[in-house]
Amino acid sequence: MADCIFCKIVDGSIPSKKVYEDDKILAFYDLEPQAPVHVLVIPKQHICCANAVDESNADVIAHIFTKIPEITKTLGLDNGYRIVNNCGDDGCQSVKHMHFHILGGKKLNGQMA
Numbered sequence: 001m002a003d004c005i006f007c008k009i010v011d012g013s014i015p016s017k018k019v020y021e022d023d024k025i026l027a028f029y030d031l032e033p034q035a036p037v038h039v040l041v042i043p044k045q046h047i048c049c050a051n052a053v054d055e056s057n058a059d060v061i062a063h064i065f066t067k068i069p070e071i072t073k074t075l076g077l078d079n080g081y082r083i084v085n086n087c088g089d090d091g092c093q094s095v096k097h098m099h100f101h102i103l104g105g106k107k108l109n110g111q112m113a
Contacts, residue, residue, distance in 0.1 A: 042100075
């Protein structure tokens with residue numbers, strides 16, 4: 001998608017501090033971290049949000065979740081981490097390209113809202 005900031009990060013026209021990359025996904029540091037470690041994991045394919053996951057693209061979402069343990073290990077998140085996905089305006093999804101936040105590096109509070 002031409003106007004999507006994450007698609008521009010995927011194609012290299014916007015730089016990012018990469019943590020992990022393969023043919024399906026990209027993980028990079030968030031520019032406005034909410035925890036000592038805050039990484040975003042995105043599919044390279046533009047999928048707008050969780051509501052757009054279907055049989056044609058579910059494999060890339062499964063791939064993300066098989067790679068997250070590998071990514072978190074390289075980040076030193078041995079004591080745990082949180083994975084967050086925001087969907088839609090009421091869910092505070094700021095970029096309309098599906099992404100997962102990996103948050104860690106300290107004991108996170110228990111509040112989710």
